[in-house]
Amino acid sequence: MCSCRPLRSSNTLLTFTIYNLRTAQNGLARSGYIHCDRMFPTLPSPSVQLASEPSISQPPPKPTLEEPPTDRAPDDATVKDDSKPLEEKDGNTEDFQTTPKAFASSPPSLEVPTLHLNSDKADKTTTTTENQADKKPIQNGSAKPSEPVAIALNNAAMPPPPQPTASSSSLMPPPPPPRLRPTMSQPQQPQTAPVGRYPPRPNPGSSLRPPPSAAASLRVPPSTSNSSKRAVLEPGYSPLDWAALTSNPKNNLRGANLPPTLVKVTPSMLKVQNGRKGRDAWTSYQGKVYNITPYVPFHPGGKGELLRGAGKDSAKLFMEVHPWVNWDAILGECLVGILVSENDGAAENALDAMD
Numbered sequence: 001m002c003s004c005r006p007l008r009s010s011n012t013l014l015t016f017t018i019y020n021l022r023t024a025q026n027g028l029a030r031s032g033y034i035h036c037d038r039m040f041p042t043l044p045s046p047s048v049q050l051a052s053e054p055s056i057s058q059p060p061p062k063p064t065l066e067e068p069p070t071d072r073a074p075d076d077a078t079v080k081d082d083s084k085p086l087e088e089k090d091g092n093t094e095d096f097q098t099t100p101k102a103f104a105s106s107p108p109s110l111e112v113p114t115l116h117l118n119s120d121k122a123d124k125t126t127t128t129t130e131n132q133a134d135k136k137p138i139q140n141g142s143a144k145p146s147e148p149v150a151i152a153l154n155n156a157a158m159p160p161p162p163q164p165t166a167s168s169s170s171l172m173p174p175p176p177p178p179r180l181r182p183t184m185s186q187p188q189q190p191q192t193a194p195v196g197r198y199p200p201r202p203n204p205g206s207s208l209r210p211p212p213s214a215a216a217s218l219r220v221p222p223s224t225s226n227s228s229k230r231a232v233l234e235p236g237y238s239p240l241d242w243a244a245l246t247s248n249p250k251n252n253l254r255g256a257n258l259p260p261t262l263v264k265v266t267p268s269m270l271k272v273q274n275g276r277k278g279r280d281a282w283t284s285y286q287g288k289v290y291n292i293t294p295y296v297p298f299h300p301g302g303k304g305e306l307l308r309g310a311g312k313d314s315a316k317l318f319m320e321v322h323p324w325v326n327w328d329a330i331l332g333e334c335l336v337g338i339l340v341s342e343n344d345g346a347a348e349n350a351l352d353a354m355d
């Protein structure tokens with residue numbers, strides 16, 4: 001884009017390049033255009049120093065084409081269409097010292113491809129673009145304008161990702177909707193109402209119920225199952241009452257007619273002490289024999305559960321039900337003696353007989 005100015009318009013000393021075929025023929029610069037040297041800095045061009053009148057220092061090269069002179073004035077520098085180099089008009093460019101022509105370079109037109117999910121359309125688009133890319137030459141050494149488009153269309157030519165379908169087995173099934181944990185007091189009911197945007201409303205009757213408090217969540221829910229065999233203790237037979245009874249030194253909890261020292265109890269002796277026929281119930285635990293009769297009304301599990309171990313070793317039953325209970329701390333005052341074998345018991349009885 002050379003900004004040309006008529007030759008007359010400049011009155012200062014400037015260096016210009018004159019391109020005019022007619023000037024070369026007639027030796028007169030009848031018409032010419034001053035091109036800015038910035039446009040063609042590397043080309044050798046005849047320079048004209050203008051003082052008051054332009055004077056050509058070096059004659060321009062002679063063209064090979066003959067063209068009749070015109071009658072125009074030598075200083076006529078009117079802008080005309082013949083400002084174009086003559087080789088353009090006649091097509092002869094070999095012997096003519098030409099100046100590189102400045103062509104208006106149109107910006108590369110990037111075609112925005114249209115992407116379709118349909119593979120046929122994508123293939124067509126790709127083919128069209130590839131043809132266009134082949135047809136378009138590289139202009140002025142610039143980068144290929146079609147490269148990004150081609151890359152983009154190569155990506156577009158890839159098959160579209162598979163659309164998720166309900167029957168696709170490669171996808172994980174959606175997680176189940178969260179459920180509220182059913183509580184003991186609110187039995188779970190089948191959900192027949194359609195699942196809407198909002199949770200279902202509570203029953204009209206329960207709307208008057210106060211909201212549950214934090215303390216209610218910590219409360220032990222009432223048990224409706226028969227898994228617990230906890231017995232209802234009579235008044236005056238609480239654990240605190242048992243503790244008060246055992247703290248009395250004259251409680252006589254071991255039983256009547258027993259020596260103050262520990263008794264050697266054989267298995268046969270233990271078996272007789274089963275709580276029937278007016279006899280106390282004895283049980284053994286870890287080699288020691290206890291009279292459990294005074295503890296029967298205090299047993300939280302009830303009389304029947306406690307007497308299951310009467311007349312035998314109840315360590316297994318005890319550990320199955322409540323291994324956390326401290327046996328000795330509760331029944332320490334009920335200790336009768338130690339469990340011995342039948343032979344030891346027989347020998348002891350023989351020694352007693354000798355005395």
Ligand code: HEM
Nearest residue numbers: 228229230300301305306308309314317318321325327330
């Ligand atoms: C001989 C066999 C025994 C059986 C079969 C038995 C059974 C039971 C049962 C069924 C319960 C109720 C558990 C519940 O609340 O769900 C219970 C509670 C209890 N029993 Fe026994 N019991 C036995 C011996 C004993 C003995 C010898 C003692 C005392 C040393 C004892 C002290 C307790 C205590 C303190 C509880 C309350 C436990 C708690 O509340 O966590 N039991 N027992």
